[in-house]
Amino acid sequence: MSVTPGIGMTSQRTRARMVERLREQGIKDPAVLAVMGSIQRHVFLEEALQSRAYEDTPLPIGHGQTISSPLTVARSCELVYHGEPLERVLEIGGGCGYQAAVLSRLAKQVISLERIAKLVRQARLNLQQLRVTNVMMKVADGSHGYDKGAPYDAIVVAAAMPEIPRDLPRQLKTGGRLVAPVGNGSEQRLVMIEATADGFREQTMEAVKFVPLLSGVS
Ligand code: SAH
Numbered sequence: 340m341s342v343t344p345g346i347g348m349t350s351q352r353t354r355a356r357m358v359e360r361l362r363e364q365g366i367k368d369p370a371v372l373a374v375m376g377s378i379q380r381h382v383f384l385e386e387a388l389q390s391r392a393y394e395d396t397p398l399p400i401g402h403g404q405t406i407s408s409p410l411t412v413a414r415s416c417e418l419v420y421h422g423e424p425l426e427r428v429l430e431i432g433g434g435c436g437y438q439a440a441v442l443s444r445l446a447k448q449v450i451s452l453e454r455i456a457k458l459v460r461q462a463r464l465n466l467q468q469l470r471v472t473n474v475m476m477k478v479a480d481g482s483h484g485y486d487k488g489a490p491y492d493a494i495v496v497a498a499a500m501p502e503i504p505r506d507l508p509r510q511l512k513t514g515g516r517l518v519a520p521v522g523n524g525s526e527q528r529l530v531m532i533e534a535t536a537d538g539f540r541e542q543t544m545e546a547v548k549f550v551p552l553l554s555g556v557s
Contacts, residue, residue: 348390349381357393357409364395366413371420374444375413380406383435383465400435402455404550407497411547412438418531419493419516420445429488429510431481431519432497432552436462439474442495449474450488452481454556480555484510491515498552499527508532508539520549 347353358376366372381392383406388398397405415438419425425446433439433451435458442449443466453459456478463476479485482504484494489510496507496519508517511534521530521543529544 349379349392351376353393354379357395360395361410361413364410366410366417368417368420368422370422370445371413371417371441374416374441375409377444378437378440379469380409380437382468383437383440400458400461402458404434404455404458406435406437407549411549412441414529415495415497415518416441416445418518418529419495421516425492426512427488427491428493428495429481429485429491430495430497431484432550433462433476434458434497436465436474436476438495438497439476440466440469440471442493443471443474446492447473450485451476452479452485454478454480454553456556478556482552482554483507486510493517494519496520496552497549499523499547499549500552503530503532508534520547523551 354376358372381389384392395408395410397408400406427448428442428446430439430451433453439449439451459476459478466474484507490512492515494517499520501523503519513534515534517532519530520527527547529547531542533540
């Protein structure tokens with residue numbers, strides 16, 4: 340089968356099948372499903388892996404890191420998206436830029452922090468290729484968010500935190516939501532925090548598996 344971008348294993352039809360599987364796996368939001376069907380995940384992978392881009396699995400992107408699985412990305416987007424375009428979103432752990440591209444279609448502006456400079460360079464090229472212009476990728480340790488861009492409608496954390504630092508939910512607008520994998524090693528759960536007028540409401544959800552959040556830049 341051909342692996343030339345746009346046909347065969349990287350075609351629109353292959354993405355449509357991926358969206359079907361996401362639906363079967365419980366993703367319901369029509370906007371999130373539409374965006375998942377429109378973003379070319381293979382663009383974020385090296386050529387040798389492009390034919391596997393629409394499998395439901397994380398894949399290596401170099402530097403010991405992975406691109407999140409389509410289900411992981413869809414699930415966290417669905418949890419923070421409430422049916423209307425988000426104003427400003429912060430992503431912590433941008434990697435190769437895939438989730439930032441998905442978020443770019445659900446939000447007016449996305450700030451994405453990534454601690455590995457070489458990945459940021461690659462992510463910027465990937466986003467350029469998809470003509471995404473509303474994502475700012477920054478080389479930074481995002482362990483404590485990015486106060487300068489606050490307040491956010493949503494904060495999406497893509498690396499596992501041992502616990503959510505107190506200063507992170509404070510960067511949300513009222514009504515805004517934060518989603519983060521919390522725990523270490525094999526014991527991680529997705530946690531959602533909503534900023535309400537009377538304080539923060541926290542919910543612990545399904546078990547997940549993310550790479551660990553590390554400190555400092557490299
Ligand atoms: N959102 C990415 C997932 C990348 S995996 C996607 O769309 O596929 C998680 C990323 O978090 C890795 O690239 C890792 O380098 C990064 N990371 C880990 N600790 C970090 C920190 N403290 N600040 C910013 N990025 C971090």
